[in-house]
Amino acid sequence: MLKHESYSFSRLFLDHNIEFFFILGINKSDNFDEFWDGRLIDVLGYAVIYNDLETNEQKNYIYLINKKNxxxxxxxxxxxxxxxxxxxxxxxxxxxxxxxLKTDVDQRVVHKPYKDFIKAIIKNEIPDFT
Structure with missing residues (x-):
């Protein structure tokens, strides 16, 4: 596993009660030239901000991809x-x-509709996500 010098977050989905992000790790740039800075971006997991409209509470989920080291x-x-x-x-x-939570879903590229991908990750933690 590469050491990450920084972390970034990329929003995939937003609606009235859920916000879904990729958690990205940016590795140290040891291999670079004038055309490429040598950095690689790894998907490390997913972050979800969920607003429960019934209880008016915010719930935050961090899904980490199972990776060694x-x-x-x-x-x-x-x-x-x-x-x-x-x-x-x-x-x-x-x-x-x-x-x-941990997840085995490890995808770098996601195509529309995003909801099927998000459902595969959140499973039953957010039951009213449709």
Whole structure:
């Protein structure tokens, strides 16, 4: 597993109660030339911000892809910081509420409709996602 010098987040989907992001790790650039900076981007997992409209609570999910030698602690730390910054909730408890899960879904390219891909990852954690 490559060491990641930074992390990035790319939004795939947004609607009235769910926001879905790719968690991306950017590796150190040791192999570069004038045309390419040598950086590779790895999909490390997925982040979901879910607003439960019935209870008016925000739930935050971090899905980590099962990979050997992964730096899960750093990925979780930076994903939590990202979600806290993205949260529109005024309640502090909503920005601190995280569920970390593992997934075997590892895809770099996703085609429309995105909902089938998202359902494969979130499974039963968000039952009313259609």
């Amino acid at each position: 992964s730096e899960y602690d750093k990925v979780i730390k930076f994903t939590k910081l990202f979600i806290q910054q993205m949260s529109l909730s005024e309640k502090f408890s909503d920005r601190e509420n995280f569920t970390v």
